Amino acid sequence: MRNLLALIGLAVVLFAGLGWYLGWYKLSVAKTDDGKLQIKADVDTQKFQDDSGAFFKSAATAIGKKLENSGDAKDAKGAPAGTPGPLAPVQPGQERPTGPIPLLPPK
DSSP: OHHHHHHHHHHHHHHHHHHHHSSSSSEEEEOTTTTTEEEEEEEEEHHHHHHHHHHHHHHHHHHHHHHHHHHHHHHSSSTTOOOOOOOOOOOOOOOOOSOOOOOSOHH
């Protein structure tokens, strides 16, 4: 439980630091006329939406490229290259092989 709370705290601190660095919000501190401390936060929601949209778009592009690259290792049937196909049943008059079954058919 303590580790979970520490993880949540770390995520909040990282999000707050990243938001400040990227300009999603600005904090200003000032004293009022009667000596009280006033903290003002200005949040730029449009910048947050633009940055998060760009992040998700680039993440989707990267995932799409990764999936395309993994698709190159498949043959025409959609199976990974080098995967042996189904074995043909033994026909009458043929002997069943006794040794190891070869992965590639003889040439």
